[in-house]
Amino acid sequence: MNWLLGIAAGLLIAQLATLATTVYLHRGLTHRALTVHPAAALPLRFFLWISTGMRAREWVAVHRKHHAASDTPDDPHSPIVLGFWRVQLANAALYRRTARDGATVDTYARDLPPSRLDRWLFDRAWLGLAIGITLACLIFGWQTGLLVSVVHMVTYLMMSGAINAVGHTHGSRPHDNKATNGRVLALFTLGEGLHNNHHNAPQSARFSERFGEIDFGWWTVRLLSAVGLVKVRMRTRDRLTAPAS
Numbered sequence: 185m186n187w188l189l190g191i192a193a194g195l196l197i198a199q200l201a202t203l204a205t206t207v208y209l210h211r212g213l214t215h216r217a218l219t220v221h222p223a224a225a226l227p228l229r230f231f232l233w234i235s236t237g238m239r240a241r242e243w244v245a246v247h248r249k250h251h252a253a254s255d256t257p258d259d260p261h262s263p264i265v266l267g268f269w270r271v272q273l274a275n276a277a278l279y280r281r282t283a284r285d286g287a288t289v290d291t292y293a294r295d296l297p298p299s300r301l302d303r304w305l306f307d308r309a310w311l312g313l314a315i316g317i318t319l320a321c322l323i324f325g326w327q328t329g330l331l332v333s334v335v336h337m338v339t340y341l342m343m344s345g346a347i348n349a350v351g352h353t354h355g356s357r358p359h360d361n362k363a364t365n366g367r368v369l370a371l372f373t374l375g376e377g378l379h380n381n382h383h384n385a386p387q388s389a390r391f392s393e394r395f396g397e398i399d400f401g402w403w404t405v406r407l408l409s410a411v412g413l414v415k416v417r418m419r420t421r422d423r424l425t426a427p428a429s
């Protein structure tokens with residue numbers, strides 16, 4: 185087994201999955217801050233399916249509910265209500281519990297009914313994960329491939345947990361909401377750590393607002409936009425300068 189390769193590849197895949205999550209699932213599907221061209225959307229969905237097993241409409245619904253009920257008992261993953269470590273360590277279980285409660289998806293993701301492709305492929309989480317792990321084993325050999333998969337999963341889950349736990353506990357609050365900005369967290373989570381900015385302007389495709397706030401997700405959006413794969417509908421500056429309606 186090649187430990188160094190396994191850890192490096194696992195960390196890289198976790199970063200790519202986090203990037204796909206922030207650009208496509210979060211800024212795109214959930215908040216409609218940008219639209220993704222079908223030529224990019226399908227590979228992104230496939231990659232998220234084999235790397236995380238997540239159902240897009242469930243992620244969208246749980247996150248919209250989080251914005252609608254932040255840090256109240258209805259928030260699916262509030263560290264203030266549930267405790268910091270429960271959200272940090274059991275974030276995926278909290279998502280799953282809310283997504284399968286029989287009401288959240290119907291209420292918050294009505295615009296994303298399951299397509300035929302969802303029913304056949306993307307709703308089968310374990311099939312996606314099995315394909316992802318098998319691919320890793322074929323590329324790296326089975327031992328290193330399993331290490332890649334474990335490093336990726338643990339890193340991805342811990343980063344997602346940190347956005348929801350740290351991002352509502354530690355950091356600065358330039359805007360009047362309960363979320364926080366963490367510049368170091370933003371580096372590892374590709375802009376998601378600028379969570380106070382995001383709660384202030386959820387419709388913005390850009391999370392960074394000040395000098396020193398690094399939003400790699402936004403840079404990726406700009407790059408995809410330059411080649412025509414993404415269309416930005418709104419970013420912070422548009423919102424701040426838009427006339428009141």
Ligand SMILES: [Zn+2]
Pocket residue numbers: 250254348351352363379383
């Ligand atoms: Zn939040």
Ligand SMILES: [Zn+2]
Pocket residue numbers: 210214215247251382386
């Ligand atoms: Zn959001």
